[in-house]
Structure formats: structure tokens, C-alpha cells
Amino acid sequence: MPLLLQLTLIIVVAFLSHGHESIAQYVPSYTSAVVPVNKHNDAVIPLYSAAITATYINTQTLKANFLIDIDAPFNWHDCILQWNIYPDGCPANTPCTYPVSCEEYVCTDVRTTHTYENPTCPPVTNDSTLPGWGYCTCPVTVVDPVMGSCGQALLDYDEFIMKTSNGRNVFTSTYSVYPNAACAPSWSFESFPTNVSGVMALSTSPHALPAYLFQPIKRSIALCLPSTVSAPGVLFFGTGPYYLLPQSDLDxxxxxxxxxxxxxxxxxxxxxxxxxxxxxxxxxxxxxxxxxxxxxxxxxxxxxxxxxxxxxxxxxxxxxxxxxxxxxxxxxxxxxxxxxxxxxxxxxxxxxxxxxxxxxxxxxxxxxxxxxxxxxxxxxxxxxxxxxxxxxxxxxxxxxxxxxxxxxxxxxxxxxxxxxxxxxxxxxxxxxxx
Missing domain, CATH: 2.40.70.10 (Acid Proteases)
Known part of the structure; x- marks a missing residue:
């Protein structure tokens, strides 16, 4: 083999080895995603919400408060479905999301296996379509966790955005998850605390939020509910460490x-x-x-x-x-x-x-x-x-x-x-x- 070719191969192999070593050694600066938790005393019972960012389809974002429910099978919130949304097509201050068709597997899976269990709720039907889309939407049953009343929402493709953390600090960088959630009309949240317009499902269901976590964040949630309305508690997605002031050296x-x-x-x-x-x-x-x-x-x-x-x-x-x-x-x-x-x-x-x-x-x-x-x-x-x-x-x-x-x-x-x-x-x- 010519000497020049040998040298070229040695350089290429060395470069590739160094690249693989760099990739293997890369460790993200964060170990978890983190959101504040607020206590509410203005509903019929004390309740707790997590502040999370939900996206518009046209790339704008909106922060909303989701009621924390460790029993709910999937997430649902105050939003609307739109198809082929162009810039400025989404109404102001209203999250817009893509619909799930009734013909998709996820629709059947949520409805029949991973849904709210309530025998008093009426069955859902596939009789609605979105203008300009032509396909049936996917209505799903939701149950108000406060009052126990039944409702219907439309299954969607959603995106939730959270800040990252190393357990001690909150970083400006973000972590996004893409759950199948559901859009419910605004009146569905009348019994909720003021400014709480969604349900964050933190259960073991494969359609709850923990199921959508991906590396490097592991499927673990740490919840610390505050005893006062004047200062937030904290919710971590992912493993520790977790630090609380004033003992910032104590995990x-x-x-x-x-x-x-x-x-x-x-x-x-x-x-x-x-x-x-x-x-x-x-x-x-x-x-x-x-x-x-x-x-x-x-x-x-x-x-x-x-x-x-x-x-x-x-x-x-x-x-x-x-x-x-x-x-x-x-x-x-x-x-x-x-x-x-x-x-x-x-x-x-x-x-x-x-x-x-x-x-x-x-x-x-x-x-x-x-x-x-x-x-x-x-x-x-x-x-x-x-x-x-x-x-x-x-x-x-x-x-x-x-x-x-x-x-x-x-x-x-x-x-x-x-x-x-x-x-x-x-x-x-x-x-x-x-």
C-alpha cells in the first residue's frame, strides 16, 4: 500500500475514533426537567397545578396551569384543533394543535384501553370532522377530577415544553415532550381553580406524561407539594439529585x-x-x-x-x-x-x-x-x-x-x-x- 494512502487511512481512523470518543463522553448538563407547582384554595377543595408551556401550531407559545392528577389516563386541556394552520391562523391566547383521526390506532387504544373508567359517561361517536380536513376526529371521554362529571374532548398531537435542571439550578434550555393529549372546551374547566385550564396526567398509563419522557431523562417523577399559596413547590421529571434551600449541599x-x-x-x-x-x-x-x-x-x-x-x-x-x-x-x-x-x-x-x-x-x-x-x-x-x-x-x-x-x-x-x-x-x- 502506498505510504501516502497509509497515512491518509491512519488520519481518517484517528479522526473517527476521536469523534466516537467525544460522542461517548458527552454528558448533558441537565438530569431532569422542572416546573413550579402552585397550591389553590379557590376551588371546592385544595388543589395543585403545574405551570407548563404548551405550543401553538404556528410556533408561538403559551404558558398554562395544569391540574396535577396522578390517576388520570391522559392529558387534556383548553385548546382547539386546527388543520393546515398558517401563521396568525390560531386565535389569540388559545393553544391550537393537530388532530388525531378516528382511523388511527392511537384513537382506538386511548378509547378502549387507556381511558377514564366511568360507567355513567355516555359513549363517544365519530360524527365530527374539521373543515378542510375531511377526516373524522377522535372524541374521547374525560372526567372532571373535581366534580366527577363526564365530558368529551378531541384527541390531538401536542407539545409541552419545560425548563431543564441539574437538580440545583434551572437552565434557560428547554426539554420538549410530544404526548397525545386532548382538547376540551373552555366550559369543561369551570370547577377548576382560577387560571387552571388543563389536567396533567402523571399516572402509569402509556398515554400519561411520564410515558413520553426520553433519554437522558428517565421515567421518574418527583413531586413536592407546597403548604402555602404564596410560594411554589416543585415537580421534577427525571432522577435526582434534588436540592432545596437553604441546605444547597444536601441532596x-x-x-x-x-x-x-x-x-x-x-x-x-x-x-x-x-x-x-x-x-x-x-x-x-x-x-x-x-x-x-x-x-x-x-x-x-x-x-x-x-x-x-x-x-x-x-x-x-x-x-x-x-x-x-x-x-x-x-x-x-x-x-x-x-x-x-x-x-x-x-x-x-x-x-x-x-x-x-x-x-x-x-x-x-x-x-x-x-x-x-x-x-x-x-x-x-x-x-x-x-x-x-x-x-x-x-x-x-x-x-x-x-x-x-x-x-x-x-x-x-x-x-x-x-x-x-x-x-x-x-x-x-x-x-x-x-
Missing amino acids: VTSLLSYTPLIKHPDSFGYFIGVNAIVIKKRSIDVLGNASTKLSTIDPYTTLRTDIYKWVIRRFSMVTKRIPPSKSIAPFGLCFSTFSNVSLKVPDIDFSLQDGKKWSISTANSIKQVTNDVSCLAFVDGGATTELPIVIGTFQFEDNFLVFDLENSSFGFSSSLLRKHTSCANFNFTLISSH
Whole structure:
């Protein structure tokens, strides 16, 4: 082989090797996507939303607030479908998206397998088309998570945009996901908090938002609900690290315990196994089905009547020095308190199937209802309820929670207040990524 050709081949091989090595060594500066979480007290129950950017088809963007629902099968929001949209073709302040045809597989899949389960909802039909398109659209059933009422929306191809993060800072660079969502009319959101115009599905459904995450972000979500309306909490898509001020050198993942997620038939939600509720060393066993549901819609933990009665009895005994008060619905045990005086009560521990313990401290067990009355924030779910326990959002606040779909596990921190931080302490100041 001529010397010149040999040298040329050596240079080419060296160049290619260096290129492959550079690609292999490339590590993105972000590990997650991040959005702020807001608490709302202006609906019939306290609710929480995530602020996310939805795109117009004509490349403009609009930020909207989506109700967080870890049980919903797919995302849906206030938008309209348009076909062949040209610049300025989309109405002002209205997200416009491309339609899914009723003839496409995804339409059948969402309707028949990954939809809302509600026998009272009427069936959907394929009787609508878009002007200038000529194909049938794909109506799907949606259920208002606040009121439980049925509605219809049109399945679409959507795009949601989030900021990236390394768990400590928020970068100016963005991360986009392209879910099949659905467009619902504006009146569908009348029961929602003010300025909340969508539902963000964070369930295990293949059409919920976590299913559309792609490398380098993994299928895991970390949720930290704020206890106040004055400052946002945080929602991460992807694995840690996660840092909260003022302890910017402490990765919150070091505070987490993990327990397996349990699959439940006919539900895309999240369930864990609770064997007992322990109050000051006295155990109240959960007989029969130990599957406990986690909910971002139910405001307080709901207990089956037989469990609830024992919890009330035991908690009354360990707090007998606190003056009782007439109960205020929906609570069954209340105490007389004075303004600016907070109660200190024993922890309520969920004893989990794998031996772990999730401690519910005073901040997550006692609700200040009026200036003079505080109540145990657990409610009676009835004697015939399917599930013995549903853990609600009051018990989530200022707890760091991880739903790891990759490993089918649930991570929990117990109250961050004991670590001198809270869900409102993530630094949302933007910086440039490298």
C-alpha cells in the first residue's frame, strides 16, 4: 500500500475514533426537567397545578396551569384543533394543535384501553370532522377530577415544553415532550381553580406524561407539594439529585425511603402496601386488602370506617390533655386551640409491607380549621369503601415524593420541615446551561 494512502487511512481512523470518543463522553448538563407547582384554595377543595408551556401550531407559545392528577389516563386541556394552520391562523391566547383521526390506532387504544373508567359517561361517536380536513376526529371521554362529571374532548398531537435542571439550578434550555393529549372546551374547566385550564396526567398509563419522557431523562417523577399559596413547590421529571434551600449541599434523595409500588386492576394510579397504622407504639392493623392509594385530588387521608374508628379512639387517648372541641365537617376529632398556638401531637406512622415506616408529623396530621379549632385531618370513607386507605394531599404537603416508574418504587421523605426546609425552597432562578 502506498505510504501516502497509509497515512491518509491512519488520519481518517484517528479522526473517527476521536469523534466516537467525544460522542461517548458527552454528558448533558441537565438530569431532569422542572416546573413550579402552585397550591389553590379557590376551588371546592385544595388543589395543585403545574405551570407548563404548551405550543401553538404556528410556533408561538403559551404558558398554562395544569391540574396535577396522578390517576388520570391522559392529558387534556383548553385548546382547539386546527388543520393546515398558517401563521396568525390560531386565535389569540388559545393553544391550537393537530388532530388525531378516528382511523388511527392511537384513537382506538386511548378509547378502549387507556381511558377514564366511568360507567355513567355516555359513549363517544365519530360524527365530527374539521373543515378542510375531511377526516373524522377522535372524541374521547374525560372526567372532571373535581366534580366527577363526564365530558368529551378531541384527541390531538401536542407539545409541552419545560425548563431543564441539574437538580440545583434551572437552565434557560428547554426539554420538549410530544404526548397525545386532548382538547376540551373552555366550559369543561369551570370547577377548576382560577387560571387552571388543563389536567396533567402523571399516572402509569402509556398515554400519561411520564410515558413520553426520553433519554437522558428517565421515567421518574418527583413531586413536592407546597403548604402555602404564596410560594411554589416543585415537580421534577427525571432522577435526582434534588436540592432545596437553604441546605444547597444536601441532596434530598439522601432523605428518602423506598417501598414497592403495587399494581391495582383497572387503575393507572399509584398504590403502596400499608399493613398497619401505628400511633404511639399501638398498632391498628389493616385487615384484608392492604392496597393504599395515593391521590393528588383527595384533600385528606380517607380511612375505611373500621380503621377510622380505631384511629380516632387511639388518637383521642394520646391527646387527652388537649381540650376537645365540637367537630367540624368533614373531620371527626377536633381540639380547642388559640390563635398563634400550634398543637404538638404524636406522629402517625404508616407501617408498610416491606418493613419501612412513613411518619406523618403534626404539620401533616393536624389541620387548623378556625382560629380556635384544629382537627385531625383524617376522614371517614365509609364501611364499604373498596380501598381501606387513600392518602390525600394534606399528608403530602412538604413531603418529598418520588414515583419511580423505572423501578416500580415509591420514595418518601416524611416532613421536610424537620430538616429545616420545605417544598417552597427550590431555587427557580434561571441560569445559562453549559
